[in-house]
Amino acid sequence: MGERELLARIIPLLGPSKGALVGPGDDAAVLVPGSGPVVISMDTLVEDHDFRLVRPNGFTTTGYDVGWKSAAQNLSDINAMGGTATSLVVSLTLPPATSVAWVEDCARGLAAAISELGADNCSVVGGDLGGGAQLVITAAVTGVLRGAPVLRSGAEPGHTIAIAGTLGRAAAGLALLEDGRPIADFGPAGKELAAAQLRPVPPLASGPAAAAAGASAMLDISDGLVRDAARIATASGVQLDFRPAALLPFAEELRSTADLLGEDPMHWVLGGGEDHGLLATFPADRSLPPGFTAVGSVVPGKPLVTLASRATALRGWDHFAH
Amino acid sequence: MGERELLARIIPLLGPSKGALVGPGDDAAVLVPGSGPVVISMDTLVEDHDFRLVRPNGFTTTGYDVGWKSAAQNLSDINAMGGTATSLVVSLTLPPATSVAWVEDCARGLAAAISELGADNCSVVGGDLGGGAQLVITAAVTGVLRGAPVLRSGAEPGHTIAIAGTLGRAAAGLALLEDGRPIADFGPAGKELAAAQLRPVPPLASGPAAAAAGASAMLDISDGLVRDAARIATASGVQLDFRPAALLPFAEELRSTADLLGEDPMHWVLGGGEDHGLLATFPADRSLPPGFTAVGSVVPGKPLVTLASRATALRGWDHFAH
Numbered sequence: 001m002g003e004r005e006l007l008a009r010i011i012p013l014l015g016p017s018k019g020a021l022v023g024p025g026d027d028a029a030v031l032v033p034g035s036g037p038v039v040i041s042m043d044t045l046v047e048d049h050d051f052r053l054v055r056p057n058g059f060t061t062t063g064y065d066v067g068w069k070s071a072a073q074n075l076s077d078i079n080a081m082g083g084t085a086t087s088l089v090v091s092l093t094l095p096p097a098t099s100v101a102w103v104e105d106c107a108r109g110l111a112a113a114i115s116e117l118g119a120d121n122c123s124v125v126g127g128d129l130g131g132g133a134q135l136v137i138t139a140a141v142t143g144v145l146r147g148a149p150v151l152r153s154g155a156e157p158g159h160t161i162a163i164a165g166t167l168g169r170a171a172a173g174l175a176l177l178e179d180g181r182p183i184a185d186f187g188p189a190g191k192e193l194a195a196a197q198l199r200p201v202p203p204l205a206s207g208p209a210a211a212a213a214g215a216s217a218m219l220d221i222s223d224g225l226v227r228d229a230a231r232i233a234t235a236s237g238v239q240l241d242f243r244p245a246a247l248l249p250f251a252e253e254l255r256s257t258a259d260l261l262g263e264d265p266m267h268w269v270l271g272g273g274e275d276h277g278l279l280a281t282f283p284a285d286r287s288l289p290p291g292f293t294a295v296g297s298v299v300p301g302k303p304l305v306t307l308a309s310r311a312t313a314l315r316g317w318d319h320f321a322h
Numbered sequence: 323m324g325e326r327e328l329l330a331r332i333i334p335l336l337g338p339s340k341g342a343l344v345g346p347g348d349d350a351a352v353l354v355p356g357s358g359p360v361v362i363s364m365d366t367l368v369e370d371h372d373f374r375l376v377r378p379n380g381f382t383t384t385g386y387d388v389g390w391k392s393a394a395q396n397l398s399d400i401n402a403m404g405g406t407a408t409s410l411v412v413s414l415t416l417p418p419a420t421s422v423a424w425v426e427d428c429a430r431g432l433a434a435a436i437s438e439l440g441a442d443n444c445s446v447v448g449g450d451l452g453g454g455a456q457l458v459i460t461a462a463v464t465g466v467l468r469g470a471p472v473l474r475s476g477a478e479p480g481h482t483i484a485i486a487g488t489l490g491r492a493a494a495g496l497a498l499l500e501d502g503r504p505i506a507d508f509g510p511a512g513k514e515l516a517a518a519q520l521r522p523v524p525p526l527a528s529g530p531a532a533a534a535a536g537a538s539a540m541l542d543i544s545d546g547l548v549r550d551a552a553r554i555a556t557a558s559g560v561q562l563d564f565r566p567a568a569l570l571p572f573a574e575e576l577r578s579t580a581d582l583l584g585e586d587p588m589h590w591v592l593g594g595g596e597d598h599g600l601l602a603t604f605p606a607d608r609s610l611p612p613g614f615t616a617v618g619s620v621v622p623g624k625p626l627v628t629l630a631s632r633a634t635a636l637r638g639w640d641h642f643a644h
Contacts, residue, residue, distance in 0.1 A: 021359060022471060025557075027402035027541050028363035028463075030471050037343060038360055040447065041350035042411040042462060046454040080349035089364040091460045125362065132368040134455045138413045140364060140462030141350075149344060149352050219349050235347075 001100055003129050009100060013107040015115070019086045020125040029125035031087055031142065038086075039143040041077035045070055047135035055177050063102040065198040067109025070137045073222065075119050076202035076276035078143030080220035082150040082211025085122040085143045085204075088114070093132035106137070109199075117204050147211060152235035155217035155281040161240055161296040162288050164206035164278040166196065167225060167250040168265065171272020172257055173197030179261060189257055202276035209289035210280045218280040223273040226312055229305045232279065239301035240281075244308050246295040270312065323422055325451050331422060335429040337437070341408045342447040351447035353409055353464065360408075361465040363399035367392055369457035377499050385424040387520040389431025392459045395544065397441050398524035398598035400465030402542035404472040404533025407444040407465045407526075410436070415454035428459070431521075439526050469533060474557035477539035477603040483562055483618040484610050486528035486600040488518065489547060489572040490587065493594020494579055495519030501583060511579055524598035531611035532602045540602040545595040548634055551627045554601065561623035562603075566630050568617040592634065 001009075007024070017023030022030035045051055051061050051069070071088060078085040090110060094103065107124075114122050122141075173193035176186055183190045202220060210218055217236055221228045225247075229240045247269055251258075254265035281298055282288060305312060323331075329346070339345030344352035367373055373383050373391070393410060400407045412432060416425065429446075436444050444463075495515035498508055505512045524542060532540055539558055543550045547569075551562045569591055573580075576587035603620055604610060627634060 022473065026471075026473050027399045028361045028405070028465070028471075030403070030467070031360045031362065033359045037355045038353045038464070039350045040353065040409060040411055040462070040464060042413050042448060042450050042460075044413040044415060044450045044452055044458075044460065046415055046452055046458075048455070049453050077349045081352070083350070087362060089362055089462050091364050091366040093366060093368055093458055126364060128364050128366045128460070130366055130368055131371050132456055132458065133370070136366075136368075136415055136454060136458050136460075138364075138366065138450070138458075138460040140362070140411050142360070142362060142464070143350070145352070149348075149350075151344065151348050 006100065006103060006129060010104055010107040013104055013111060014124040015111045016123060017125055018123040019121050020123065024126050029087065029089070031125070034086060034144040036145045039078055039081050039083045039145060039149065040140060041074060042138065042140040043073045043077065044136060044138040056180050057182050059177055059183055061198060063105030064109035066137055067106035068113040068199045070139045071110045071113035072117060072200045072202055073276060074139045074141035075117060075122070075204060076220040078141055079202055079204050079207030080218055080278060081145065082207050082215065082218065083143035083145045084208055085119045085141055087122060087125045087142045089140050090124055090127040091138045092129050093136040094129070095133060095135060096131065098135065117201065119204060146208065150211050150215045150218040152217050152219050152232050155232050155236035155238050155298045157238055157298050157300040158284050159216050159281040159298040160284055160294050161242065161298060162280050162282060162292040162294050164291045165203040166275045166277055168254055168268030168272045169193055169196035170200055170274035171268040172254045175261055175263060176257065186257060186260060193257060197274065200274055200276045203278060203291055206278050206289065206291045210278065210292065213282065213289040214286045215280040215282055218278055220276050221273060221279050222276055224271045225279065226270050226305050228279055232281065233303040233305055237303060239299045239304045239306060240296060241299050241306045241309055242296035246293065328422065328425060328451060332426055332429040335426055335433060336446040337433045338445065339447055340445040341443050342445065346448050351409065351411070356408060356466040358467045361400055361403050361405045361467060361471065362462060363396060364460065364462040365395045365399065366458060366460040378502050379504050381499055381505055383520060385427030386431035388459055389428035390435040390521045392461045393432045393435035394439060394522045394524055395598060396461040396463035397439060397444070397526060398542040400463055401524055401526050401529030402540055402600060403467065404529050404537065404540065405465035405467045406530055407441045407463055409444060409447045409464045411462050412446055412449040413460045414451050415458040416451070417455060417457060418453065420457065439523065441526060468530065472533050472537045472540040474539055474541050474554050477554050477558035477560050477620045479560055479620050479622040480606050481538050481603040481620040482606055482616050483564065483620060484602050484604060484614040484616050486613045487525040488597045488599055490576055490590030490594045491515055491518035492522055492596035493590040494576045497583055497585060498579065508579060508582060515579060519596065522596055522598045525600060525613055528600050528611065528613045532600065532614065535604065535611040536608045537602040537604050540600055543595060543597060543599050543601050546593045547601065548592050548627050550601055554603065555625040555627055559625060561621045561626045561628060562618060563621050563628045563631055564618035568615065
């Protein structure tokens with residue numbers, strides 16, 4: 001099947017081109033003019049680096065999963081600026097053995113993530129298809145801001161640290177998927193945690209809500225809480241001190257699964273990425289918007305992440321170290 | 323070297339973040355608000371599919387070449403809509419053996435293409451870095467329009483077909499690079515044609531000029547003149563008839579090189595892509611903007627591309643067939 005035939009099969013699966021004056025099919029797409037600055041980001045998923053098509057236990061990652069995750073991680077970057085996504089462009093690099101059904105399923109996953117995550121002003125407006133040795137999916141996402149973007153650099157001593165979304169669930173899911181045993185052996189929790197890894201659910205309403213509530217710094221937790229917190233600490237020149245007691249509930253939810261694997265669930269909470277929750281800081285006089293939980297405080301000091309004032313050696317995901 | 327260290331090395335090589343309120347380093351970049359709709363496109367280059375690091379004759383494609391070509395082909399898509407580029411985001415997938423110097427060279431090539439091609443309002447504002455089995459570079463480009471976009475669907479019988487930029491030079495360069503003999507054996511022309519393949523020079527001033535002059539349809543010739551003309555024919559529901567005599571000068575320039583390879587230079591002109599020249603149609607009462615040459619006429623009939631009213635079987639590049 002040629003490029004044109006494949007495009008003809010997948011474009012209808014992407015749903016209507018909301019937000020685009022010109023959708024897929026020309027040299028470029030044309031977006032509906034919006035008010036305020038345009039935000040743009042890009043994320044790539046590579047087979048055997050960011051996902052596996054077949055796991056040691058035989059579990060298969062579907063095209064739908066990969067499409068969903070690509071959309072979700074990109075939409076999350078706009079969320080992390082306090083913005084609302086307006087378009088995705090998607091490039092698929094496909095090995096010769098890739099079936100048309102897999103690509104169609106990937107298109108369905110992209111569309112489903114956009115729709116089910118509530119990115120109501122967004123659609124896939126264009127992209128690129130080509131061959132390669134390895135499956136690679138790259139999406140770029142645009143969005144709009146209502147006000148100023150929430151950067152990583154605005155945290156100040158005295159501000160409250162807060163989290164929206166889940167922590168450690170995607171990491172727990174990854175541990176289950178990489179374990180040799182079938183996911184079914186871990187019961188309903190196992191299935192849910194695998195889904196958290198394969199089809200993350202970034203809290204897309206929370207980014208704009210945080211911006212409106214006066215968040216001073218924000219990012220999405222994609223590489224691990226400690227590692228991502230260190231990015232705010234570095235960009236803002238402050239210390240981020242977490243209250244372990246406030247993080248414990250996230251770990252408790254994962255304890256029974258962790259026990260089955262002989263793991264410490266707090267490692268998933270502190271070191272696991274890919275849930276694409278939000279880590280934000282708020283001036284102490286602001287009320288946290290719905291969905292956010294206070295988990296610590298910004299304190300003066302060298303750029304550092306601490307737990308109850310103690311340094312932590314825990315790090316998250318390095319895209320080259322794995 | 324980790325992701326952060328590598329970013330710290332390459333970001334300074336990308337030059338100033340023109341057009342961005344927030345450049346690389348946060349979850350997303352923020353573009354300076356412009357007037358008019360935003361245009362967006364995306365193109366990917368894959369090692370061993372779209373470029374080779376080492377050719378049969380020992381010729382090496384540099385990181386600079388790959389960066390240049392990625393920027394050029396993306397900027398060309400905005401040009402083809404009649405727009406002006408405002409930002410690039412770039413994702414690099416790097417095999418473990420890739421040297422830091424190669425990546426730095428790639429960043430220099432991206433910046434050089436933007437600057438030397440005259441994309442003065444554009445810069446690399448963000449992207450993604452990760453590991454993979456094969457080198458893959460994907461860029462997404464945004465642009466702005468002064469007026470309405472020039473689509474593929476507006477050609478009407480009676481309109482003049484015109485070309486801006488070069489034709490067949492990148493294809494001739496590819497033939498030289500894939501020939502076993504060293505490029506030096508082909509003299510100065512050989513070196514220039516290889517450069518046309520490795521570092522294409524899309525005529526970025528011509529797209530907005532064509533839009534201002536009332537072009538009715540336009541695209542950039544990336545997959546071959548006949549193949550790309552067929553896209554306008556199909557989108558517009560018309561026949562595009564080329565005058566062979568008008569195309570001959572493009573072939574004559576390539577004849578001495580073609581003779582050395584035993585090729586017909588007209589095949590490169592009709593079938594070769596990657597020069598990223600513009601193919602446009604203009605109402606007959608409009609004067610062609612500088613840089614455009616008339617090469618045929620739009621005629622009524624089934625969507626078809628003809629040469630002096632005869633059908634041509636020549637096709638260009640299929641991204642899956644090679």
